[in-house]
Amino acid sequence: MxxxxxxxxxxxxxxxxxxxxxxxxxxxxxxxxxxxxxxxxxxxxxxxxxxxxxxxxxxxxxxxxxxxxxxxxxxxxxxxxxxxxxxxxxxxxxxxxxxxxxxxIIYQIDNRILHLTIKNSAYQDVYEESGSSTLARAMVRAFKGINFRNIQKGDEITLYYEQKRRMGKLWGDITIKMATVEINKNIQEVFFYNDTFYDRKGRELDNFLLTKPVNYIRISSPFSTARYHPILKRYRAHLGIDYAAPTGTPVKSAGKGTIIFVGTKGGYGNVVQVKHEGGYTTLYAHLSRFAKIKTGQRVNQGQIIAYVGSTGMSTGPHLHFGVYLNNKAINPASVVKIAKSELKGKQKEEFENTIAQYERTVKAALKNHEPNPPKEEDFENYIELN
Ligand SMILES: [Zn+2]
Incomplete structure (x- = not known):
């Protein structure tokens, strides 16, 4: 224990x-x-x-x-x-x-390595070995381009990942830094760098899920999680991207999905939320009005759902666009892309250093036959006040 x-x-x-x-x-x-x-x-x-x-x-x-x-x-x-x-x-x-x-928020970060030989299916084995469905889902996202049906008994999976913990309990999502799967002696690898998955050569892997929801003039405010504002002397965050566009500009669903909310939401004013596959939801805020949509309705990617406005707490007409994965805000720029990129120059150098370090860590752990992390249910959750 x-x-x-x-x-x-x-x-x-x-x-x-x-x-x-x-x-x-x-x-x-x-x-x-x-x-x-x-x-x-x-x-x-x-x-x-x-x-x-x-x-x-x-x-x-x-x-x-x-x-x-x-x-x-x-x-x-x-x-x-x-x-x-x-x-x-x-x-x-x-x-x-x-x-x-x-x-x-004060949390701990644990870096962990899980290595296993497939007995049933990749998802089930990772879930059973770790006790964490969050990890199993994160693995599926990391290996988006891989056909899981090709993975067979005896194949091997190694996951190097970051797990947060707050007050003794799992906190936030899991970040997979490096994942390898050996399918029939053929090794496939993915590396996470700057919010994106790459192959060994620094080529971005195909994981574009969403398209841009509006024809915008400019990005008036990018995404940020907790960031210390040196002038205001306090912490701020912006859990979406603000796209400046004239009032009445059509807002389109960034992906195929189901409308889960149409209404007002505090400072966000008029809001539409759409649920997509894979645990993603999108949020569209400050809308002037809605298209003819209702909760529970299915929408296609690119379907008009509302119009740009300035309702709620807004300094001018813009679309606030939020993307959530398993109910946590993520950077929309990581899933909304226009073209695939390939790392070059200084970034490529940094990427190579990063993945070399990941590989050293994983290699050493496997060589020493370090045991897999304890299962999640083995953690005794309790709060220590001081
Ligand atoms: Zn905003």
């Missing part, structure tokens, strides 16, 4: 009188409703600037968040994750007044 000690970001002086409650964010809930419900001043929300109000609209359905209460049931602190890296932190300052900030 393994135990993991983790620092909890709550700062607690008197320990005994406080309790931590873990709750799940409801579908359709908003930060504003949350504050009202818990008698926390709504000025905390209205005091945020436009970008932060938009960010606060990105609390995802089913997000687990924590409330720290004193023995009189008063809320002392609240932590609500809005991405893998950033969370809303509400707490009382020295004047006993509530304050809201965005703070980085």
């Amino acid at each position: 393994r135990k993991i000690l983790l620092l909890f970001v709550f700062v607690i002086q008197s320990f005994a009188a406080l309790s931590v409650e873990e709750l799940t964010w409801d579908n359709g809930d908003t930060l504003l409703k949350f504050l009202q419900r818990n008698s926390i001043p709504i000025s905390l929300y209205y005091g945020l600037d436009k970008e932060d109000q938009e960010l606060a609209s990105d609390i995802l359905y089913k997000t687990r968040y924590q409330i720290l209460k004193d023995d009189n049931n008063n809320i002392e602190q609240v932590l609500i994750p809005i991405s893998d890296d950033l969370q809303i932190h509400i707490y009382k300052n020295e004047n006993n007044q509530y304050v809201l900030t965005f703070t980085p």
Whole structure:
């Protein structure tokens, strides 16, 4: 049995009188409703600037968040994750007044290697050996170009991956840095570099899933996860790409899928969400109006679903386009591409150094017959407050 000690970001002086409650964010809930419900001043929300109000609209359905209460049931602190890296932190300052900030999420990163010989199927064997369906799904994405039916009993798979852990529990998605599969003595490899999968020669692998959702004039704001803003002296994030375009410009579904939401969503204004295969969803925000669509309807790639606008917290007409994989915001630029690229020059050099380092690590582990990581269910989840 393994135990993991983790620092909890709550700062607690008197320990005994406080309790931590873990709750799940409801579908359709908003930060504003949350504050009202818990008698926390709504000025905390209205005091945020436009970008932060938009960010606060990105609390995802089913997000687990924590409330720290004193023995009189008063809320002392609240932590609500809005991405893998950033969370809303509400707490009382020295004047006993509530304050809201965005703070980085503290998590551990484990680099792991899993090596196995196929007994049943690649997916099933990886899942059984690791106890993690997230890892099995990440492997399928990494090997997108490979026909899994060709993988047979006795073939070998090696995965070198990064796993995050927060408060003892798995956190965020898994990043596969390098994966090899030996099919009938024929080795196939993929390497992850700058959000993209490449072959050994630095040629991008075919994994374009989505097309651009709008004819835009320019990108007015790129994607970023938690980033420290040196002038504002605080953390910011932008969980999508903003495409500047005139009001009324058609917005098209970036991929084939099913409409799962049509309506308003806090600072995002009018929003459409589409669910695609492979655990991806896309979000289209600040829309002026919707096309004739409804929840549950199937849409094709390129089908018009709405029109560009400036509803919600927006500085001017633009499309905010978000891409989510297993409910976590990812950089849309990693899945929306115009042409395949091949690494050259300095980047190629850096890529080669990176993959050489991955290969050294994996080789050493295999040579030493290091055991596979413990199964996920063997971790004892507990929170250590300090
Ligand atoms: Zn935006």
